[in-house]
Amino acid sequence: MTEAALLNLAPAPAATRAGTMAGERFLVLDSWRGICALLVALFHFPTTSMISQSAFVGGSYLFVDFFFVLSGFVIASSYGSRLSEPDDLARFALVRFGRIYPLHVLMLAAFAAFEALRQVVPQLHGTGAAPFTAGFDLKSLVANLLLLQGMGVEDHLSWNAPSWSISAEFFAYLLFAGVVFATGRQAWIWFAAGAATAPFFLLAFSTRHMDVSFDFGFIRCLYGFSLGALLAWFQHDSIATARQALSGGAGRVAWTLAELAMILVIVLFVSVAGTNDTGIAAPVVFALALYLFAHEGGLVSALLRSRPMLMLGSLSYSIYMVHIFVQGRMINVGGILERKLGLGIIGDLVLRGEPATGFGAGSAWIGFAALVAMLVAVVIASWFTWRFVEMPALAWFRHLSKRI
Template identity: 30%
Template sequence: MPPQIAPLTSLRFFAAILVVVHHAMDYSSAPIHLEMIRKGGVAVDFFFILSGYILTHVYAPRAYQREGFVRNFIVARFAKIYPIHIFTLLLLLFFVIASKTVGISVNEDRFTASAFFAHIALLTAWGVTDQMTWNFPAWSISAEFTAYLLFPVLVLIPFKRSARKALCLLALCWLVFGSWFHLATRTIDFGVARIIPEFLGGMLLYSAMSTTKSAPYAEAQFLVASVLIILGLIFGVSEVWFPLAFGWIIAVAPSLQGPLGRILSHRILVNLGEESYSLYMIHIFIFTIIYGALRTKHLSVLASAPHVCDLLAIAAAIFAARLSHRMIEIPAQNWIRDRLSTKTSASRLAAQKALG
């Protein structure tokens, strides 16, 4: 992994943890609910912006000079998001069937057949349901895939010369219309309207920063942006401001060279960042199992130490994410790419020579 991308990969883990803790408080019986935890869902905006930034970094140079670019891009993104999405959905389906079999009641409104198929079709960010269902964080995956479908068109726009001006205009429009239409809080209620400007913002951000060798005083900028994000979470600042701060973080993180850069480039954090998608997708299933078990009479004694239970649930989610990343996400991703990607002329020629 290029050193300049490693800090961004590590930051994905911290964003995922913020979302995980935010959701843990929905299940927890702990009496202390901090405002910064209540607003933890804004970390999804970090992923949306980073996605546009990273995809532009990887694919924009000579995108359409690569044979079969559009097909291979869509296949690669589908292979990235879909296997662990379906795996987690099937785990929840098994949980629902097993619960009903042994006579344990489940939330019928959450686990409906129509919502299940909406998840399979990646439609949950399109307003097809009126409440959170099944693996509800997957609404963002629905939104992400929409952005992926638009990327091959957006990447053709010549951003380079006017990227900074376009980015400033987009930020201004976001503050005005984002507040007006409550874009920063949309999820199942047309969350696609939330991701499109943020994903485009990530693309513009990369185009704007690619002409700069490194951000000046990157460590100081990173610390200031981080403090502003934390203060914004603590004091309940409007969600519409967080994408601007996340964009600032993403812009300067690749330029970190000092102690912060070395910490965020450490292999342990980078590995956790690479596993963050699995963590994001599987944690609701783990919480459903663990917190459900804590309500039984055999384990109800643990309810007297809710914070301990919360820590155990979060640790279990991280452990499950490590397993699913290695055993499901990566193998399935490679399998799909190998079978569905269009092979280039060079690779086909090599294959023909290998077959004699």
């Protein structure tokens, strides 16, 4: 979660290379970020419900690529012409670090505290590995603290597993800043090369199609990030101009139909492409979706501009970062209740062809109820981390950056 892609907190407006004003807020894309974060949470939650077992949710790990595309779009729109001095680089890196790292460290602390608790509470051992082993070892903790868990130094997912993407994305930020600083107006050439070569690299070397993370996560991130940056450099002006023309409701029916068609394409693509090499085209599909919805021309966009959806977008990074911890603790509590009551709340099941421990072993309706409860719990927990960790930390780092 991404990760500028998970919360577009644009800086003060500045002229882009093409002459428009950077920092324009794309509200609908904010909302899409929240939706994608929830879909990733659904993908990770094991239940016997039809939702969890559906092909669409089974391929929803691909929505991480939406974060990468949006990240490139937001960063290039906001900083494409504002990284010409060393001080600019320092301020950029500091703000991006402050955006992702405080919540990342908080969640690492939460996981470490739970591992310590497992050592003293036998009921929490379950049938899994011993505390501080198998993905929760101290060596992996160091890699996570250094934001290296998505850069190929690990041979497994570890600690807060989804955080591999913020590791890859942070280094994509630094690469972007370095390339723009060094090459100026020719920066787009380097990212065009990245967008063109990354999918062939994944086709050649990935054994899990697009579902790479700790191994080739940076390549996956660079692929989507580059497409988003190119979209910003070459289409930001046309989008901004079209948004002004559409603000009066012109062509609303046509844009609504286009938005509905795009949603259908996304649903079909994710449902079909999650288990094969077709999924490597995900960044291209999401770049097209981003281009369409950035115009905010249809009724779907109007719905996505509603206050609840915008709030969901604001919570997106927290949703992405806290959901695995919340889900794990729900499974722990469910396991304790199952051992005491034997109600079929939780047990062994098969999820997308793989054995898992999850909710609804005795009834798919129990699995559905657990899924709803999980979403509610994740959103509530995310509000607290957004309000009391994300926003204060970002404000502090922004204030610090102004002193450079």
